[in-house]
Amino acid sequence: MAEIMVIVPVYAYDVYVYRPLALCLKVTARPGGALLPVRLEDEEGDLDLIRIVPREEYCIGCRLCEIHCVVQHSKSKNIIKAFKSERRPVKRVEVEEEGHVSFALQCRHCDEAPCVTACLSGAMSKDPRTGVVTNDPERCVGCWTCILVCPFGAVRRDEADKKAVGKCDLCPDLEVPACVANCPNEALLLVEE
Amino acid sequence: MAATYRYAMVGNSAAAINACDAVRKLDPEGSIILFGEEKYRCYSRPLISYLVAGQIESGGMYYRPPGYYRSMRVDFRKGTRVEAVDAAKRTLTTAEGEKVRWRSLLLATGFKPFIPPVPGLEEIDYLTFVSWDDARRMLARTAKPARVLIVGAGLIGMKAAEAAEARGAKVTVVEKMERVLPQALDEQASRMVWERCREAGIDIVTGQGVAGLEPRGGGKGKAVLDDGGELEFDLLVMAVGVRPRVELAEDAGLQCARGIEVDEYQRTALEGVYAAGDAVSAMDVVLGRPSINALWPVAALQGKYAGMNMAGKEVPYPGCNSMNAVEFFGLPVLSAGIVNPPGDGYEVVTRRGDGDDYRKVVLQGDVLVGMLMAGRIERAGILTGLIQERANVRRVKNFLLEEAFGHIHLPRSVRQERITETAAGIMKAGAARDKGV
Numbered sequence A: 001m002a003e004i005m006v007i008v009p010v011y012a013y014d015v016y017v018y019r020p021l022a023l024c025l026k027v028t029a030r031p032g033g034a035l036l037p038v039r040l041e042d043e044e045g046d047l048d049l050i051r052i053v054p055r056e057e058y059c060i061g062c063r064l065c066e067i068h069c070v071v072q073h074s075k076s077k078n079i080i081k082a083f084k085s086e087r088r089p090v091k092r093v094e095v096e097e098e099g100h101v102s103f104a105l106q107c108r109h110c111d112e113a114p115c116v117t118a119c120l121s122g123a124m125s126k127d128p129r130t131g132v133v134t135n136d137p138e139r140c141v142g143c144w145t146c147i148l149v150c151p152f153g154a155v156r157r158d159e160a161d162k163k164a165v166g167k168c169d170l171c172p173d174l175e176v177p178a179c180v181a182n183c184p185n186e187a188l189l190l191v192e193e
Numbered sequence B: 001m002a003a004t005y006r007y008a009m010v011g012n013s014a015a016a017i018n019a020c021d022a023v024r025k026l027d028p029e030g031s032i033i034l035f036g037e038e039k040y041r042c043y044s045r046p047l048i049s050y051l052v053a054g055q056i057e058s059g060g061m062y063y064r065p066p067g068y069y070r071s072m073r074v075d076f077r078k079g080t081r082v083e084a085v086d087a088a089k090r091t092l093t094t095a096e097g098e099k100v101r102w103r104s105l106l107l108a109t110g111f112k113p114f115i116p117p118v119p120g121l122e123e124i125d126y127l128t129f130v131s132w133d134d135a136r137r138m139l140a141r142t143a144k145p146a147r148v149l150i151v152g153a154g155l156i157g158m159k160a161a162e163a164a165e166a167r168g169a170k171v172t173v174v175e176k177m178e179r180v181l182p183q184a185l186d187e188q189a190s191r192m193v194w195e196r197c198r199e200a201g202i203d204i205v206t207g208q209g210v211a212g213l214e215p216r217g218g219g220k221g222k223a224v225l226d227d228g229g230e231l232e233f234d235l236l237v238m239a240v241g242v243r244p245r246v247e248l249a250e251d252a253g254l255q256c257a258r259g260i261e262v263d264e265y266q267r268t269a270l271e272g273v274y275a276a277g278d279a280v281s282a283m284d285v286v287l288g289r290p291s292i293n294a295l296w297p298v299a300a301l302q303g304k305y306a307g308m309n310m311a312g313k314e315v316p317y318p319g320c321n322s323m324n325a326v327e328f329f330g331l332p333v334l335s336a337g338i339v340n341p342p343g344d345g346y347e348v349v350t351r352r353g354d355g356d357d358y359r360k361v362v363l364q365g366d367v368l369v370g371m372l373m374a375g376r377i378e379r380a381g382i383l384t385g386l387i388q389e390r391a392n393v394r395r396v397k398n399f400l401l402e403e404a405f406g407h408i409h410l411p412r413s414v415r416q417e418r419i420t421e422t423a424a425g426i427m428k429a430g431a432a433r434d435k436g437v
Ligand SMILES: Cc1cc2nc3c(=O)[nH]c(=O)nc-3n(C[C@H](O)[C@H](O)[C@H](O)COP(=O)(O)OP(=O)(O)OC[C@H]3O[C@@H](n4cnc5c(N)ncnc54)[C@H](O)[C@@H]3O)c2cc1C
Pocket: A120, A143, B010, B011, B012, B013, B014, B015, B016, B035, B036, B037, B038, B045, B046, B047, B048, B049, B080, B081, B082, B083, B108, B109, B110, B111, B129, B130, B131, B155, B156, B159, B160, B245, B248, B276, B277, B278, B279, B294, B295, B296, B297, B299, B325
């Protein structure tokens, strides 16, 4: 029997994003209380890409996302060590602020990612299955071409280990990226696409 | 009978490999044959200076992982030069005499170094600095401390200088123009790079050409400059410029006065023949006309669009601009579009921060047409993006040079559209122009 897909509007970032109802019902609760979509595989086994969407009307500009991002990408993953005794990795999320408005922005994991095409060494790549754009620090030579072409300013020099760049990797070791999980006001949403 | 391939690609570098990737994404079955004259799997040409300087090992040179051709089902002919193309019969012939039929052909033959006629040059065993083989030669010839003379202070000359310096050589660069990297950088940034090079022990002589050369055997010699000054060297590197490599395209019957000409689908004037990369003159959105931007990201992007069109998905090349990312001795400089305005009618705004922090934007009316950032380069891509889109920046003009400049300064609706845009990428020029940011 053919399945009927019900599409419902979901309020995200001032706009309604249309998503299959089935997806909205398949949610897990996390300790903070918010509901999160579960990643579903399609027929080809590809995962839907998850993107992090900021909601500026909820952002309070506290920059906790930046702090937890740094901790998550540090060696020890310990906040005191990360900020006090280790070489501090760069933040991969940036809070932009002007007057009363603020929001946090990280890599958009673009469909036709300019950074991937432009990368001189082949270090920047897009996973064909998950759509996540990541940088392999072993192959990155730190030429900064990706910084030059990323229209979101989402790549930074990360010279903590060697001359290489750092950018949002959607926290592969975590179920929920650190910035989203630690936002006290749910100003960062996970949206499935 | 000659074998027939759905796709044939000539060149094994940025443009050709990105074309292969794009074809395979759309056409998993079509047969692909790829020719590369050099005896290497596809490697990243700009990394040769990193290799010579010892910053990476040879394994780090490769642009794609081992097994790439097999996994992409590409019939790769390493070390094979294509000598002739018959566009009417849709065949090509290799230097070994093998004949191959193709249904669509990509010419991604890249560039070749330009060697000016200097009296005495033919008798000297000089180097160019454009290939892995060149890097090997430089490594061998700088094994012992050497005096290296580099002619030309463009990107390739300066990269060669940096690499030779890292090998412990005593390096001198001679440049005809008054400053280093005259195309990619403006005067101020040139001065900053020059300063760094001087601190590192590299001598730079500007406003001088090499008038003559006297060989001393073993690749050594003496250079006589325009003003009569003399320079002794153990190794000479010629880096005065590059030219599109068009002999194969010309053989196929294309006119190539200024590189191979293509339409917005990367098609040449010959049916079934496409071209991409440094050999090609393609749309520069800032200049508003075709131009040769011999740069890796531009070659890669053209290759990608050529591939998509070869596989039958008609998508116009969005165009590019002159984008440069360099770092010399710890000083990073990024630039895009027009950094040296050619005349009146441009508005130039600069800002000097503390230390090496230097920024500049160039506007034409309300359109951002160029930017340069030195020292603190973070988020430079936001400006590159606005340049690429030919965005109207009237409302954000005053913020462009601020370190915190970002999407927050764009009108809410524009910013939301960008952030939630699923197919974000190099957006088509026009969208932002019409709307204004
Ligand atoms: C030292 C150096 C540093 C650079 N640094 C930078 C940088 O930092 N940033 C940047 O953007 N760009 C840089 N560039 C420029 C960049 O390398 C080029 O823009 C890029 O390589 C162009 O790619 P392409 O695919 O068009 O052609 P190419 O890389 O020129 O490759 C063309 C290939 O085709 C092969 N070929 C040609 N004719 C035939 C034939 N008839 N049969 C078979 N094979 C053939 C050639 O052997 C060659 O391997 C640098 C270049 C050099 C030399």
